[in-house]
Amino acid sequence: MAEATCSQKVKPSRECKRFALDDILDLLDDNDSDLELSDDNDSDYLEDPVDTIDNQSEDEDGGINNSNDDEEQLLAASREDETSADDSDYEPVVKRVALPIDYYCKAGAKHLPHAVALKSASRCRYPGCTSKTRVRRVRCDLFLCVQSDRNCFRMFHT
Known part of the structure; x- marks a missing residue:
């Protein structure tokens, strides 16, 4: 029966190799001995540190606290550094081009409308x-509407 299943899984040109029970046990013994050796080498790194009297401190209630005070102080200091750095260095992400100042808005022909062939329309910045539009200003790359019912381009430049 074993020959039938083995021959079905393996190509007919190859012979099906059988493993004796002794061969399988030898492989398992080799793996076990390798694991034991690696466990002996790693045991120094994997063991939990033993709580010593130096690391133990008494709480206000008289109980024993197993944490180290120095570690707590370092963690508290790092938390303070993170919060202070987040507050002072925070800058909001700018997703759109900022609107130009009025002097550049009224510069005349430098801001002619230009129809852009885009796959999807961009939002009008007026x-x-x-609304959405495919018309942008030549100089500032700013999208504005140019339609019969609303003309954001003209209103923006006057």
Whole structure:
């Protein structure tokens, strides 16, 4: 029966190799001895540190605290550094181009509209307008509407 299943799984040109029970036990013994050797080498690194009298301190209630005070102070200091660094260095992510100042908005022909062939339309940047457009300003790369019912481009430049 074992020959039938083995011949079905292996190509007919190859012979099916059988392992004797002794061969399998030898492989398992080799693996066990390798694991024992690696466990002996790693035992120094994997063992939990033994709580000594130096590391133990009494709480206010009279109980024993097994944590080291120096470690707690270092953790508290690192937490303070993280929070202070987050507050002072925080800058919001700017996703859109900032609106130019009024002097550049009224620069005349430098800001002619240009129709761009985009796959999807971009949002109009005129304050209060929420429509989509494919028309942008030549100089500032700023999208503004140019339509019959609303002309955000002209209102932006006047």
